[in-house]
Amino acid sequence: MAAKPAFSEAARRFGRDRRGNFGMMMAVLAPVLLLGAGFGINVAQMSNARSNLLAALDSAVTSTARDLTTGVIKEQDARASLEAFLFANGVRGFSRLDRLTLDSVVLDKHRKTVEAQASVVVDIAFPLFGAAAVQTITTESAARYSDRRIEVAMMLDVTGSMAKKGKTDKIGDLKDAAKSAVEALLEGNRHSPDRVRVALVPYAEAVNVGKELAGTVVFQEAGNGPVPPPNWARPSKLKDHCATERKLQDGKADFSDAGPDELREHFTKGKNGKTTAYQYKALVNRDERLGSCPSASLLPLTSDKSKLDTAIDGFKASGYTAGGIAAQWGYYMLSPKWRSTVSGAGLGAGPADVDPEKIAKIAILMTDGEFNTAFPEVTDEKDTNKQTTRSPNNARSVCAAMKKDGIEIFTIGFALPSGESAAARKVLADCASPDTPLTKHFYDAATGEELKTAFKDIVRNIERLALIR
Structure with missing residues (x-):
């Protein structure tokens, strides 16, 4: 009988034993x-x-x-x-x-x-x-894939702040980067001549249009008013070949791409109260207050690498920064409304008609500082506050017109000084076309190597073919 309690106790101990649970x-x-x-x-x-x-x-x-x-x-x-x-x-x-x-x-x-x-x-x-x-x-x-041709206008800053200072050679960096971009762009012509053409618009406080296009500019004397006088024939009083903004009848900047031979009407009211009208050509103004003219002139669309390289080698740094004027002339170099003017001056075939299926029109706007020079509606040229408001706003207005016409805009800020960087970045970002998942349009380069990389990336983006699935 003693065995039964012992068995029961053993059974209870086994039931309480948890040592093998984890193994199981x-x-x-x-x-x-x-x-x-x-x-x-x-x-x-x-x-x-x-x-x-x-x-x-x-x-x-x-x-x-x-x-x-x-x-x-x-x-x-x-x-x-x-x-x-x-x-x-x-x-x-x-x-x-x-x-x-x-x-x-x-x-x-x-x-x-x-x-x-x-x-x-x-x-x-x-x-x-x-x-x-x-x-x-x-x-x-x-x-x-496509058989589209490409037209590129490069608006490049050659202002005084780009001048070489000690070991810093911003104008040298720009020349290297621009020539590299031109070479890469023109690679697209290796198997298809003239598929890619490039225009150069070096700018400072004005754009030098060269002697061939000097007939598109009218010298605006003090008290002359915003439009050319009735005898709007080829002006004879040009001090140089530079152009500032084109102006409307009310003195405001004209942001259109109208060809310089387009006829416009101007109305005047005499002392007798009678209104008279005369026609004038849509010439571009050369404001008499302009302080200096860039030595390097623009070069309309071409696929001639030697011409482009020679023009870039001729860049010299001087003057202030008129971004609105730069954007304006970049627009003209891509607008078919200027084709007869360009071809008539013996400067190539000029811009092609707008046709998104056959032509890609690209603008590249580069600066190393804040846009700070404009002439329309600025009565006092020493009014820096008005200058630094008008110039970037004029650039924005021209950029908006370009984008409306199907021109894709890339912008580059180069070694922007800390005091101007926020304002400069803002106008460059506003001018640039909207980014896509595959393509960025505003670049901020701090060094010469980064500037060259930005141009290379833009060239790749120009040739990039987006996946459709």
Whole structure:
């Protein structure tokens, strides 16, 4: 009978013993945890493979589209080009050649798109529940290509603050960066002549239009009024070849791109109360208060690299910063309304008609400081507050007109001084076109190398072909 209580006590002790519980729980949970970990690894592996394949295919498609656009390859060569780019990126990055396949290539000549589908074979790290140990991942990509031509107007600051000081050579940095940008832009002409043309507008407190375009400028004497006098024939009193802003009848700045031969009417009221009208050409004013004229003149659109390089080499730093005048002349150099004037002066074919499907019009506005010079509605040239209000606002108004006409604007601030940086950045950001997921439009460069990088990035953005899927 004594054995029964002993057995009962042993049973109670066993029931209270918890020392093996964790072992039992782990025995149950371990397979579940292992399956979860394996599934997570598989998902990550598949996601990584898909991402790598898409990146390689995107690169192959956009590179092929760019080569179609610039004339490097013909449409019949698209598949071979895609395969070359895809296999090079895939083998170098994430897969073996025998595991990559370019499944299909479709060129839509009407929509100007190239579409492709590709696959990659992946060994699964943890085949689960009878799933295949090998999986095939497929993805698609597409990009636009076109035969559009490109016109670029570069408005470049050659004011006194750009002058070399000690080891700092801002004007030298600008020359290097601008010449680099010109070279990169004109690469687009290697297989298609004149596909890309570039205009230069060096500016300070005015723009030197050169002797060929001097006939577009009228010298505005004191008391002359905002418009040219009735005898608006070619002015004979020009002190130089510089132009300030063009003015309307009321003396305000004219932000339009009207050609200089456009006829306008001006109304005057005599002492007898009778109103008379006369016509005048929409010439650009040369304000008599202008202090200095930049030595470097503008260069209309051209694909002649030697002319562009020579013009850039001639940049000299002096004068104040008239951003509104710079934007105005950049606008003119891209406007078809100035084509007859430019071609008539023997300065090339002039700007093409506006046609977004066939022509990309680009403006690049660069400065190293706050816009601080303007002449319309500024009666006292020493009124710096009015100057620094009018100049940036005039630039904004011209930029708005350019963007309305389909001109894409990039802006660059270069080594902006701390005292002017906020105002300068604000007007540059306002002037620039809106950013997109792939393209930024306002750049802030602190050094010469950063300036060169900004120009290179802008050139890439100009040629960039956005993925459409």
